[in-house]
Amino acid sequence: MSTLSFSEQEIIVQSQGFLASDMNGEKVMLSIDNGKYYNLGAVGGRIWELVAVPSTIETIVTHLVAEYEIGFEECRQQVSVFLQQLLGEGLVQVQAG
Template identity: 55%
Template sequence: MLKNQAISLQYYYVQGKGNIVSDMGGEKVMLSIHNGKYYNLGEIGGRIWELLSQPVGIAEIVTSLMSEYEVEQRECELEVISFIEMLSKEGLIESGEDHGLL
């Protein structure tokens, strides 16, 4: 898990195990089996969660979102990093160093 680790462009990120995710009116909601908390990921957060189904880097997430939504690159990068930090702090994702996976 990624707790207390800085978010890095050299890492890939992937969904952690033990989360139940449902689509509710176009927004994703999630229940963490590990901590018993519910999370409303929203529409864009839900899309990021989908991208995290396979090991992915922040740059790849940003590129995907910019092709799907009207957003400036810098704003998108900041929002993605903030979202990844939240997922990390809550123990919902895992990470590893990029060893040619990206």
């Protein structure tokens, strides 16, 4: 697992080609291209919703800190790891800001 962190200038956005649905409070997705199934969970689903529009990691973390009981730095680290996993699966794209 990569421990790289996203820079403040990088923009993260959903990749196209995924069907997403809410199931029992968790976000589940299906890749149209390869048929692979993903369960992002509740918080992962919220992150997925936040990257529906191009967002920086700082924007994502700011939203999550306001919604959940977590400190900014801990949230930033966990979100960064999660986004790296999504990036590795091709679920999100990173653009220079």
